[in-house]
Amino acid sequence: MPQTTNTELIQMLAAAVQDEHAAIIQYLRHAYMMGEGELACEIEGIAREEMRHLWILSRWIVRLGGQPTTARGFTDLAGATSPEWMQRDVAAEDRAIAMYEGYLARIEDPDLRADIEHILADERRHRGDFVHFVDKTTLEMQTPPEEPAEEPAPAMAAVDKNALEWGVNHEYAAILQYLVHSFLTMDKDEEISSQLMTQAINEMQHMGWFGEELVGSGEEMPLTHHPLTLPADPAAMLEADIQLENETAAMYGQFIEQMVDPGAKGVIDDARGQEMYHETLFGRLRKRLKPVTSPAATPTTKMWTVGTLKRKS
């Protein structure tokens, strides 16, 4: 087996992370465009597995002394029908399979090999799933609908469109920010790390609600995200996350006052409630990192609050 240097290994893993990121966005976009249904749910499930791959590979980058990347690789946005989208997802899995097979020929570390083999097995399963989805969607297109085609949805009000697009940009940023914070905090506090991963998945649900509303009204789902805050220190990460939730809940509140469509308004309001929960949850997690004071500390010891955290930051 040829010698692969640490630097080459980090570069290989970073390329894989960018492709996993692209797969998440490509699959979610396709799931939202297909609307509510069993198939869309299954595709979202695959996107969640790609999120796990991104996490595993990023952990390795950190472990090897590299910088995690939040860049996105090639995202295939072509195709006009469900079978075409599913065919492009088969192609994405083919590219991933070829990449990981190539990596196995160059990687000696048994632990890293085991993780790559685990990911490769998932990609082979995904490929099989997408091949099946090509057949299923092709068949659906050939079967005439029992009911006449629905009237095209009326154009979305600008205020609703703005809110949903801002929401997708935010949720996309929150997913990435919490994912990165999750694998960076893993060695410091497993509870914090696993909660951040869980909430990243929750933000992905919000993105789904907004994406479906947009696509259902004939709009495109934005594929860009708000800027990320990625400090090195776990306490600073949680403070940034608390601030992000706080600002987002306020922004959603402002949108709700102006929005017109009850469906669009409803999803923004549901997300707003969950952002407020995230803010308190992150506040609780932040306290876990409070420096331990002397055992003589009394209950009057100053407690962290969101307000004091903000002043501190």
Ligand SMILES: [Fe+2]
């Ligand atoms: Fe993957």
Ligand SMILES: [Fe+2]
């Ligand atoms: Fe995959």
Ligand SMILES: [Fe+2]
């Ligand atoms: Fe959210």
Ligand SMILES: [Fe+2]
């Ligand atoms: Fe949130």
